Every structure is written in C-alpha cells, then in structure tokens.
Amino acid sequence: MQSVKIGILGLGTVGSGTVSVLKRNSKEISRRAGRGIEILRAADKNLDSPKTCDLNAIDLTDDAFSVVNDPEIQIIVELIGGTGIARDLVMQAIENGKHVVTANKALIAMHGNELFAKAQEKGVTIAFEAAVAGGIPIIKAIREGLAANRIEWLAGIINGTGNFILTEMRDKGRNFADVLAEAQALGYAEADPTFDVEGIDAAHKLTIMASIAFGIPLQFYKAYTEGISKISQEDVQYAEELGYHIKHLGIAKKTSQGVELRVHPTLIPKRRLIANVNGVMNAVVVKGDAVGPTLYYGAGAGAEPTASAVVADIVDIVRALTTDPENRVPHLAFQPDSLKDTPILSMSEVVTSYYLRINTEDKPGVLADITRIFSEQDINIEAILQKQPEEEEGTVPIIMLTQPVVEKNMDEAIAQIEALDTVKHAIMRIRMESLG
Amino acid sequence: MQSVKIGILGLGTVGSGTVSVLKRNSKEISRRAGRGIEILRAADKNLDSPKTCDLNAIDLTDDAFSVVNDPEIQIIVELIGGTGIARDLVMQAIENGKHVVTANKALIAMHGNELFAKAQEKGVTIAFEAAVAGGIPIIKAIREGLAANRIEWLAGIINGTGNFILTEMRDKGRNFADVLAEAQALGYAEADPTFDVEGIDAAHKLTIMASIAFGIPLQFYKAYTEGISKISQEDVQYAEELGYHIKHLGIAKKTSQGVELRVHPTLIPKRRLIANVNGVMNAVVVKGDAVGPTLYYGAGAGAEPTASAVVADIVDIVRALTTDPENRVPHLAFQPDSLKDTPILSMSEVVTSYYLRINTEDKPGVLADITRIFSEQDINIEAILQKQPEEEEGTVPIIMLTQPVVEKNMDEAIAQIEALDTVKHAIMRIRMESLG
Numbered sequence: 001m002q003s004v005k006i007g008i009l010g011l012g013t014v015g016s017g018t019v020s021v022l023k024r025n026s027k028e029i030s031r032r033a034g035r036g037i038e039i040l041r042a043a044d045k046n047l048d049s050p051k052t053c054d055l056n057a058i059d060l061t062d063d064a065f066s067v068v069n070d071p072e073i074q075i076i077v078e079l080i081g082g083t084g085i086a087r088d089l090v091m092q093a094i095e096n097g098k099h100v101v102t103a104n105k106a107l108i109a110m111h112g113n114e115l116f117a118k119a120q121e122k123g124v125t126i127a128f129e130a131a132v133a134g135g136i137p138i139i140k141a142i143r144e145g146l147a148a149n150r151i152e153w154l155a156g157i158i159n160g161t162g163n164f165i166l167t168e169m170r171d172k173g174r175n176f177a178d179v180l181a182e183a184q185a186l187g188y189a190e191a192d193p194t195f196d197v198e199g200i201d202a203a204h205k206l207t208i209m210a211s212i213a214f215g216i217p218l219q220f221y222k223a224y225t226e227g228i229s230k231i232s233q234e235d236v237q238y239a240e241e242l243g244y245h246i247k248h249l250g251i252a253k254k255t256s257q258g259v260e261l262r263v264h265p266t267l268i269p270k271r272r273l274i275a276n277v278n279g280v281m282n283a284v285v286v287k288g289d290a291v292g293p294t295l296y297y298g299a300g301a302g303a304e305p306t307a308s309a310v311v312a313d314i315v316d317i318v319r320a321l322t323t324d325p326e327n328r329v330p331h332l333a334f335q336p337d338s339l340k341d342t343p344i345l346s347m348s349e350v351v352t353s354y355y356l357r358i359n360t361e362d363k364p365g366v367l368a369d370i371t372r373i374f375s376e377q378d379i380n381i382e383a384i385l386q387k388q389p390e391e392e393e394g395t396v397p398i399i400m401l402t403q404p405v406v407e408k409n410m411d412e413a414i415a416q417i418e419a420l421d422t423v424k425h426a427i428m429r430i431r432m433e434s435l436g
Numbered sequence: 437m438q439s440v441k442i443g444i445l446g447l448g449t450v451g452s453g454t455v456s457v458l459k460r461n462s463k464e465i466s467r468r469a470g471r472g473i474e475i476l477r478a479a480d481k482n483l484d485s486p487k488t489c490d491l492n493a494i495d496l497t498d499d500a501f502s503v504v505n506d507p508e509i510q511i512i513v514e515l516i517g518g519t520g521i522a523r524d525l526v527m528q529a530i531e532n533g534k535h536v537v538t539a540n541k542a543l544i545a546m547h548g549n550e551l552f553a554k555a556q557e558k559g560v561t562i563a564f565e566a567a568v569a570g571g572i573p574i575i576k577a578i579r580e581g582l583a584a585n586r587i588e589w590l591a592g593i594i595n596g597t598g599n600f601i602l603t604e605m606r607d608k609g610r611n612f613a614d615v616l617a618e619a620q621a622l623g624y625a626e627a628d629p630t631f632d633v634e635g636i637d638a639a640h641k642l643t644i645m646a647s648i649a650f651g652i653p654l655q656f657y658k659a660y661t662e663g664i665s666k667i668s669q670e671d672v673q674y675a676e677e678l679g680y681h682i683k684h685l686g687i688a689k690k691t692s693q694g695v696e697l698r699v700h701p702t703l704i705p706k707r708r709l710i711a712n713v714n715g716v717m718n719a720v721v722v723k724g725d726a727v728g729p730t731l732y733y734g735a736g737a738g739a740e741p742t743a744s745a746v747v748a749d750i751v752d753i754v755r756a757l758t759t760d761p762e763n764r765v766p767h768l769a770f771q772p773d774s775l776k777d778t779p780i781l782s783m784s785e786v787v788t789s790y791y792l793r794i795n796t797e798d799k800p801g802v803l804a805d806i807t808r809i810f811s812e813q814d815i816n817i818e819a820i821l822q823k824q825p826e827e828e829e830g831t832v833p834i835i836m837l838t839q840p841v842v843e844k845n846m847d848e849a850i851a852q853i854e855a856l857d858t859v860k861h862a863i864m865r866i867r868m869e870s871l872g
Contacts, residue, residue, distance in 0.1 A: 021584050021726045031651055031774040032583050034762065129581075135727035137581025145565075145573025147468050148457050148747030215467055273733060276712055283731075290457045291571035291734060291744035295719075297709060298730035308727035311584030323759045326470065338467040 003036035004318050007067035008058075009089055010079035011044035014103050014130070016053040017303030018077065018310045023054060025311075033315045041067045052303075068093045075317055077310060078102040083110055090126070094118050099321075101313040103130035103306055109204035109220040112211075116331040123325040127313035132205040133158050133282045135305030136298040137312065142286055143212045143333040149288025151213040153253035155266075155435055156284035157277050158205045160300045161189045161196040162228055162248040166265075167278040169236050170245065176229055188280060198227035199248065199263035206250030210261055213286070214254055214342060215334035219261070222344040226264035235357060235428060238399045239267050242383065244355075245275040246430065258343035260350050267355050267432040274435065285435055293435070348408040353382065353432040356402070358417060359395045359425040366422045367398070373416045374402075377409040395424060401432065439472035440754050443503035445525055446515035447480040450539050450566070452489040453739030454513065454746045459490060461747075469751045477503045488739075504529045511753055513746060514538040519546055526562070530554050535757075537749040539566035539742055545640035545656040548647075552767040559761040563749035568641040569594050569718045571741030572734040573748065578722055579648045579769040585724025587649040589689035591702075591871055592720035593713050594641045596736045597625045597632040598664055598684040602701075603714040605672050606681065612665055624716060634663035635684065635699035642686030646697055649722070650690055650778060651770035655697070658780040662700035671793060671864060674821065674835045675703050680791075681711040682866065694779035696786050703791050703868040710871060721871055729871070784844040789818065789868040792838070794853060795831045795861040802858045803834070809852045810838075813845040831860060837868065 030036045043064035076093040080086045108128045119126045129139045168179040183189035195201045203223040211218050228248050244267040253260040268275040277283040282300025287293045299305035360366045385399040466472045479500035512529040516522045544564045555562045565575045593599050604615040619625035631637045639659040664684050680703040689696040704711040713719040718736025723729045735741035796802045821835035
C-alpha cells in the first residue's frame with residue numbers, strides 16, 4: 001500500500017522530536033499502521049537555525065502555507081503553537097480537505113469549537129492527543145477507553161513546571177521564587193512563567209478534558225484559574241503535618257447544578273497515588289460511574305514524549321483514512337449534535353473543603369470570634385492546629401481544615417474574620433479534595 | 437440510525453454488570469457511539485438463579501448457540517469464561533461473521549492466535565480490553581496510544597487478589613495463609629486460589645500485553661510463573677527496611693536476545709508509583725522509547741469496572757462497523773503479516789538483581805564462603821544486612837541485595853551455598869526490578 005504523506009509545520013522541540021521518532025521507529029510504526037508514513041515536507045520560519053533532528057529527504061520551506069496547500073499531503077502536523085498563524089494554517093488545511101494533528105492546547109481550548117465544526121463540514125479529523133499531558137494517552141482513554149461511563153469528575157497534575165516547583169518546595173524546604181528561578185535556568189519554565197505558574201496552561205488542558213468527559217462545548221474563558229505563587233513554605237509544612245500534599249490541580253466535576261472547571265492549589269491526602277506524582281511528571285485521575293477511579297501517569301512535556309502522542313494521532317488517522325467520517329470517533333467524544341450546554345458554575349457556587357491559615361494576635365476570645373463566624377456561615381471545622389506564637393510578630397498561626405462548604409459562604413466568613421481587630425494578615429486559604 | 441443488536445453470553449458477575457451499565461448509561465453511550473446499542477438476547481445456563489441486573493425486554497435463553505446463530509445479532513459478548521464452551525461459541529460466532537467482545541483472558545492467551553486468524557479471514561473483530569486489568573483501558577493504551585514507540589518493557593500488578601494479600605501482609609504484619617483465608621471469605625479469592633496466587637491468571641494477562649507490545653504471537657505456555665505463597669512476613673519486613681515493597685508483578689521485557697515473559701514476586705523501590713498501588717487495585721507501567729515510563733491504574737476486577745471495558749469495546753466495534761477490515765486496529769496491534777517470532781527467553785537466561793535471605797549458623801568463615809562463591813559466579817553484592825542470631829535456632833539471617841546477574845549463575849551460586857555445612861535452610865530469593 002502507498003505511504004501516507006504528511007507535512008510538518010514547525011521544527012522546534014516537538015517538531016524535531018516528531019521527525020526523530022517517525023524516522024527512528026518507522027518500521028515499528030508501519031508494522032502497526034499497515035502502511036508507511038512519509039514526511040514529504042516540513043516548514044520552519046528559521047530554517048537557518050540548527051535543528052536537532054535528521055532532515056534528510058524532507059523538502060524544507062519557510063512558507064508553511066505552501067505545505068498546507070500542497071495537494072500531495074494528506075495530513076498536516078501543526079507544531080507551531082499559539083493562536084495566530086497556527087490557527088490560520090489549521091483552518092486552511094481543513095479547507096483543503098486535509099486531516100490535522102496538533103499539540104496546540106491554546107488553539108484547541110480557545111478555537112476548538114469553530115475548528116471542529118469546520119472539520120466536520122469537510123469530513124476531516126483534527127487530532128489533539130499531544131495537547132493534553134504530553135505523552136500520556138489521556139484523550140484516548142477518556143474518549144474511547146471510558147466510553148461506557150458517566151464521568152463524574154477528573155483531576156490532573158497537568159503542568160510539569162508547577163509540579164516541579166511544588167515538589168522541590170516540599171522535599172527540600174525551598175521557597176517558591178527560588179525554585180522558579182532554578183526551573184527557568186533548567187529550561188522547564190519560560191522566561192515569562194505566568195502561563196505555567198498561574199494555571200493558564202493547565203486551564204487550556206482542563207478545558208479540553210472537561211469537554212470530552214462531559215460532552216460540552218469548549219469554554220476556556222469560563223475556567224477559574226489560581227496560581228501557586230502564593231503558596232508558602234509554612235503552608236507546605238502544615239499540610240504535611242496534617243497528612244496532605246499540596247498539588248496544583250486542574251479539576252472538572254459534574255454536579256446536579258452544572259460543571260465545575262477550576263485550576264488551583266489543592267491539598268490531597270498523601271495516601272492517594274496522585275499525591276505522590278513528583279517532579280515534572282503529569283497524572284490525571286478520571287472517575288467514571290462504572291469503572292471507579294482510574295489514573296494515567298507519564299511525561300507531560302518534552303520533545304519525544306509529546307512526539308509519541310503526535311505520532312499516535314497520525315497512526316489513528318492513517319487507520320481511519322478510508323472510514324466514513326460519520327463513523328470516526330467524534331472530536332469531543334460525543335456526536336456533535338448531542339453536545340449539551342451544561343452551565344459552567346462560578347466559583348462562588350463550588351462546594352469544597354478548605355485549609356485555612358489565620359494569623360491572629362495571641363489574645364483570649366479570638367478563637368471564639370472565628371468559630372462564631374464559621375457557625376453563622378454553616379461551616380463545620382474538621383481539624384484545628386494551633387501553633388506557638390511566632391516570636392517576632394507576636395501572632396499565632398491557627399490552621400483549620402473545614403468540611404465541605406459552598407464557596408460564597410467561605411468568602412463571607414473570611415471577609416468577616418479579616419475584619420476582626422485581632423486578625424492582622426490576609427487569611428491563606430487552599431481548597432482540599434479527597435479524590436476518593 | 438438503527439440500533440446495533442448484541443447478544444450476551446453469560447449473566448454472571450460481569451454479564452450482569454454489562455447489562456446494568458448498558459441500560460443505566462444508554463443515553464450517554466449512544467451520544468458517544470452515534471447510535472443505540474440494544475441487548476436483543478442473552479444466554480445463561482442457570483436462568484432460574486437470581487440475577488443482579490434488570491433483564492426486562494431482553495429475550496433470554498439457556499441455549500447460547502441459538503444466540504450465536506441468530507442472524508439479527510451483530511456483536512456477540514462472551515462472558516462465560518474458560519476455554520471449553522466459550523471457545524466453541526466464539527469460533528461459531530466468528531464463522532457466522534459476527535464481531536466478538538470477550539473478557540476471557542484464558543481464551544485469548546491460550547487460543548488467541550487461531551481465533552484472530554479466523555476473525556481475520558472472516559473480516560470481523562475480536563475485542564478483549566476486559567481480559568486484562570479490568571476497567572483500565574490498557575490494551576487501547578499500548579495498542580493505539582503508544583503506537584509511536586518501541587516498547588522496551590512493561591510491568592504490572594495484574595492480579596487484585598495477590599496484591600490484596602501482599603498489601604495486608606505489609607500494612608498489618610499478617611501472614612500469607614491468614615490473609616488468603618480472609619480474601620476467600622471476602623470473595624476476592626476463589627475456593628481454589630491457585631490461578632490467583634500462583635501467577636497463572638497474571639500470566640494470561642501478561643501474555644496478551646506482551647504480544648501487543650512487541651508484535652509477537654501469543655505464547656502463554658512459555659511464560660514463567662512463580663507465586664507469592666512462599667513470601668514470609670520477615671521478607672516483607674527486610675524489604676521494607678531496605679527501601680522496597682514486594683509486589684507480584686507480570687514483567688515482559690525485550691532484550692537483544694529475545695523476550696522475557698515472567699510472573700514472580702518482585703522487590704520494587706518504594707518511591708516508584710507502582711510500589712504504592714495497594715489492595716485489590718491494578719496498575720501497569722509501560723516503558724516506550726519515545727514516551728518514557730507511563731502508568732495506568734484502576735480496578736482490575738469487579739462487575740462494573742470489567743463491564744466498563746466490555747462496553748468500551750462494543751462502542752469501538754459499533755464505530756468501526758462500516759470500516760474496511762483492512763483498516764481496523766489489528767488484534768495484536770501489529771498487522772498479522774508483520775508479527776515476528778522473537779524467541780521467549782528461558783528464565784536461566786534472564787538478568788535481574790536479587791534479594792537473598794540466607795539463614796546460616798553463627799560461625800566465623802560463613803560470610804567468606806558465601807562471598808567466594810558469589811565471586812566465582814560473577815555476582816556483585818549491592819548491600820548486606822546481617823541480623824542478630826535468632827535465639828531458638830542459633831542461626832543468623834543474612835540479607836543480601838545483588839547487582840544484576842544472569843539467572844543461571846545465581847542458580848549455581850545458590851546450589852553451592854545451600855551445600856555448605858553451615859547453611860541449614862533453603863535460601864529465599866526474590867528478584868528485584870528498579871522499573872526506572
């Protein structure tokens with residue numbers, strides 16, 4: 001059978017990794033796919049800069065549109081990233097009736113709805129396994145492997161930089177800023193770390209997983225994001241003492257009111273497997289009503305792990321090339337006409353447990369004030385840890401774990417406690433999940 | 437579009453779970469599959485015994501062949517188990533041009549080669565996700581999700597009963613026989629626990645995973661199996677002290693000499709995620725050359741977790757009903773004409789590290805004898821733990837961890853050490869894997 005001809009857009013880290021994997025494992029891959037996969041052309045805007053892969057026998061250009069418009073090419077592999085030129089190229093490829101494989105989470109999370117609609121119209125597939133959690137086949141697991149289930153929730157460590165920072169803070173007692181600087185030096189974190197540490201990157205990935213889990217349109221702009229930059233060494237240690245690790249989680253949960261879509265630091269019981277996912281590794285827990293909790297773990301970034309997902313998508317498309325488009329796996333797991341517009345809940349409506357650190361003056365009556373306010377807001381306390389006064393400040397940290405409460409009540413309680421004369425600092429709050 | 441009509445053979449635990457999941461989640465499932473899935477008929481040899489699922493609107497019979505021969509039925513779901521009648525029914529279903537979904541690991545591991553050849557000839561699919569690790573979509577992950585990779589090795593906790601026993605032994609200091617009796621009372625273990633604790637069940641599953649990972653025919657009869665019944669409480673504790681957990685692993689590894697296929701108790705460093713998979717849960721680590729190590733975790737047995745995998749297979753087949761058979765995912769991941777007859781290595785050729793417990797008399801010169809024998813067999817010692825003499829016996833347990841060595845050398849060394857006058861007991865040996 002004739003080889004399938006592909007064109008690669010972007011020869012950066014992932015693009016070079018994809019070329020390397022396709023060349024090195026070409027026999028293994030075609031033994032699986034049933035036919036060869038040939039990289040006919042590749043485009044990169046900086047052809048003069050050195051590349052880390054063997055580009056022999058590949059027709060190179062700096063004009064990506066010429067690849068997209070090449071009638072010989074059947075599959076376009078978009079590895080440029082971002083939502084500018086990448087979007088135009090993908091749209092043009094679809095218009096030209098080509099299948100698309102992409103690792104671009106921002107593009108899918110922000111423009112997936114229109115891209116999928118166009119792809120549907122043209123009878124082509126957009127595959128995006130590499131957009132979420134790198135080499136972990138999590139899209140396939142949720143979309144196909146768990147197709148029997150009503151997915152109840154999913155929760156993931158889906159940003160390696162953030163997990164590296166939190167792991168170092170816990171294992172070595174270091175501070176956020178210090179570890180971030182190292183991560184930047186090591187190349188884990190970008191010069192502008194906002195996307196990683198403030199949860200935007202994780203929210204892109206979470207948005208995509210939530211859509212395929214619950215059968216809802218992509219709604220990135222409704223995701224709640226809270227970063228890890230405010231997590232202090234003392235919070236890490238108090239959490240530890242209480243039996244928890246702090247992880248930066250993306251959480252999507254279906255409730256009777258709607259869908260929760262939120263990225264924030266989270267206390268997780270240490271005994272959970274996901275609490276022990278360390279360093280730059282990623283993991284996602286998916287809870288289905290039939291299967292119960294399942295977990296998927298692996299490298300969430302890097303040249304070859306991401307290339308692994310890109311190439312798996314290429315093989316899937318090759319296998320389905322002759323399939324009637326109606327019978328292919330739908331982009332968002334559910335048939336396009338049966339996506340539901342379930343509302344995304346605002347954070348004030350979300351119910352979670354909390355870790356609170358309240359620094360108060362060491363005076364009688366403080367705890368009575370706090371517990372009275374909690375009681376008025378229907379907040380039940382699960383555990384209290386009161387520490388010795390800190391010498392220099394004369395304040396006492398009170399650590400509290402609460403039972404689940406709706407966030408608006410917690411907001412109100414915190415506002416009232418912060419208004420007390422005896423409370424001089426802003427209260428630190430971190431949400432908790434049992435993930436059981 | 438018309439519903440797809442299926443027939444279920446066997447209404448035991450998994451059969452009833454499958455009916456329940458298909459009925460409860462029918463809307464969710466058809467939103468994904470694009471069409472309804474209708475259980476037209478079901479067969480069970482004990483129709484009079486009470487069933488745990490709603491059988492309303494299903495045509496029941498005690499003649500399974502009448503279901504297999506029903507021209508209206510497109511997919512046969514075999515949930516009887518074993519290699520007797522189940523094999524005849526599956527063969528007949530294929531002959532009749534029907535697709536088959538099965539949870540039957542023994543059937544696939546022992547007769548898969550002939551069944552797949554017949555299915556290939558008839559242009560139908562045999563799907564068997566539920567045969568390995570229950571609800572974890574591990575077949576899909578290896579076969580499709582990691583299609584870009586040369587798989588280097590995989591290692592799994594793939595028998596829940598065995599893992600429950602080892603977890604209880606470690607956490608509660610209990611003995612093997614004691615926990616086994618409880619597992620039988622709880623219904624985790626069969627009255628005849630041989631299949632579970634001696635590694636036969638795990639070897640069935642390992643055989644299947646190895647074939648799809650390496651592209652080799654199914655060769656169950658060449659798998660090495662060693663059970664956990666000889667593991668003592670003191671071994672569990674010494675392992676703990678040295679930083680390891682003991683797990684019953686199925687391991688498949690590709691080396692330059694051939695393929696290793698082995699089930700045995702294994703020491704794993706505690707820091708590995710899989711070392712922390714406890715109770716009846718299953719997990720599989722798969723190492724690909726591009727993606728690195730990935731891990732898949734979930735319930736490995738039980739009515740609804742297994743049904744989750746059965747139904748996912750049904751949805752896959754429904755989606756591919758109109759596909760040209762040539763373009764479907766091959767049964768063993770690789771195209772049938774490109775399976776390779778890579779030899780399965782005998783255990784004497786396998787290279788691993790070892791944990792050894794040698795009970796010797798407390799006399800001078802013993803350690804010198806042992807280390808001389810090791811040296812002659814090219815065995816390097818990584819760590820030694822020498823304990824106080826045990827009062828009643830006057831013997832000293834010496835615990836040793838070795839560096840990797842070929843098993844035949846270790847066999848020879850153990851034979852020589854056991855022949856020493858000062859060594860009164862058989863040496864306990866447990867293989868070690870770093871799984872890094």
